[in-house]
Amino acid sequence: MKLNAILVEDEETSREILRSYLTKYCPSISIVGEASNVDEALVLIRSKDLDVVFLDVEMPYGNAFDLLDKVGNINFETIFVTAYNHYAIEALNAHASYYLMKPISIDELIKAVDYVTDIRRKEDALQDQVLVPKTQTVNGKITIPQQDGFEVIETKDIMYCKADDNYTEIYLNTNKKKLVSKTLKYIEECLKDANFARVHKSYLVNVNEVVKYVKGKGGSVILSNGKEIIVSASKKADLLAYFK
Numbered sequence: 001m002k003l004n005a006i007l008v009e010d011e012e013t014s015r016e017i018l019r020s021y022l023t024k025y026c027p028s029i030s031i032v033g034e035a036s037n038v039d040e041a042l043v044l045i046r047s048k049d050l051d052v053v054f055l056d057v058e059m060p061y062g063n064a065f066d067l068l069d070k071v072g073n074i075n076f077e078t079i080f081v082t083a084y085n086h087y088a089i090e091a092l093n094a095h096a097s098y099y100l101m102k103p104i105s106i107d108e109l110i111k112a113v114d115y116v117t118d119i120r121r122k123e124d125a126l127q128d129q130v131l132v133p134k135t136q137t138v139n140g141k142i143t144i145p146q147q148d149g150f151e152v153i154e155t156k157d158i159m160y161c162k163a164d165d166n167y168t169e170i171y172l173n174t175n176k177k178k179l180v181s182k183t184l185k186y187i188e189e190c191l192k193d194a195n196f197a198r199v200h201k202s203y204l205v206n207v208n209e210v211v212k213y214v215k216g217k218g219g220s221v222i223l224s225n226g227k228e229i230i231v232s233a234s235k236k237a238d239l240l241a242y243f244k
Contacts, residue, residue: 001121003051003113006033008041008067009081010059018054018081018104025106026113038062042070050076052097052116057082075215077116077233097233115237122240126213133195133207133242142190144170144180153178155194159223161187161204173209173225197239199231207242 005022009015015034022029032048035041037060045053045067053076057064068074077097085101097119098112140155153170162169163184170178170187180187188196188204195207205221212222219231221239231239 001028001117002030003028003117003120004032004049005029005052005054006035006041006044006048006050007031007054008035008059008064009054009056010036011056012036014056014081014102021104021106021109022054022113025110028117029113036060038067038070041067045071045076051120052077052079052113054079054081056080057084077119079112079116097236119236119240122237122243123213123215123219126240126243127215129212131210131212131243133210140194142187142194144178145182151178155191155196156206156208158191158196158206159209159225160206160227160229161191161196163202171227175225195242197235197242199229199235199239201232203229205229207239210243213240213243 007015007018033044035044055064055078079098080096081100083102097116100108100112141152142155143150143152157172159171159173166183168180168182168184168187184204188198196204197207198204209223210221211224214220219236220228222228
């Protein structure tokens with residue numbers, strides 16, 4: 001599978017090194033353009049059909065996050081390449097697929113490209129299809145605390161869970177919502193054997209309720225009730241692994 005890519009890097013030497021590594025070690029990458037600043041990158045992104053953007057964080061007249069904000073709806077994967085590790089959290093929040101540190105490790109670069117290639121291949125296979133998970137519904141129950149005791153819920157009745165600070169909102173297929181005084185991480189642990197996927201820092205979904213996958217800014221899933229939930233780039237591979 002060939003991936004169309006652009007390199008966004010203000011330092012010519014760094015750009016040459018990355019281009020050389022990709023050409024020699026990552027034959028699946030087809031470099032269709034290069035940019036040295038935000039404005040040049042924006043022109044390329046809007047004029048090219050891209051699969052992946054290799055993106056330096058610090059650039060003249062703006063940075064990587066300014067660029068992504070200007071792009072809006074992102075339908076490509078983003079691999080950050082930077083000398084500064086303190087941007088890692090911001091990169092994840094900006095739906096980065098991978099985070100490479102300079103000087104670039106060839107092994108890490110290959111891993112990043114393989115990771116993105118696998119995601120794009122699965123996305124193309126699943127796009128616009130009615131999804132059927134590999135796994136079957138697991139019968140089970142979860143106990144959630146209430147002010148006057150506790151309530152037992154069938155796991156198959158849970159559509160998705162949403163974080164609300166130290167609370168979790170549990171949405172059921174009966175159109176009811178339960179507010180639980182537990183974190184989403186706690187609920188995720190309780191449901192770890194029940195085919196639930198953490199698709200975002202704020203969302204946990206029942207994969208048996210996912211009916212469609214949509215490409216976009218990190219991608220999104222459509223549930224059987226029509227609810228659309230954004231998928232973080234860092235969670236995408238885990239989600240797609242549930243489907244054929």
